[in-house]
Amino acid sequence: MTTQQTRTPVPCQSPGPPVDVVAWRACRLREAGFRAALADALAAQRVDLHALLQLVDAGCPPDLAARILSADDTGTLW
Numbered sequence: 001m002t003t004q005q006t007r008t009p010v011p012c013q014s015p016g017p018p019v020d021v022v023a024w025r026a027c028r029l030r031e032a033g034f035r036a037a038l039a040d041a042l043a044a045q046r047v048d049l050h051a052l053l054q055l056v057d058a059g060c061p062p063d064l065a066a067r068i069l070s071a072d073d074t075g076t077l078w
Helices: 019-031 036-043 049-057 062-069
Strands: none
Touching: 019 036, 019 049, 036 062, 049 062
């Protein structure tokens, strides 16, 4: 019989101020349910992190929240 160990996700908190803000933003987005690639891309952009998290908390799927808040200068959503 094999047992699987479940990994407890490590919260995106450190004892001091964040050293890498982009990494911290990406971590927070992954915790909220964003796919890793999307979280990394959004974390590097000037997207309102709090607005993304509020949309997801209100039941909006992460991909849709990203599309709503990440229009580029041409108006194209990715």
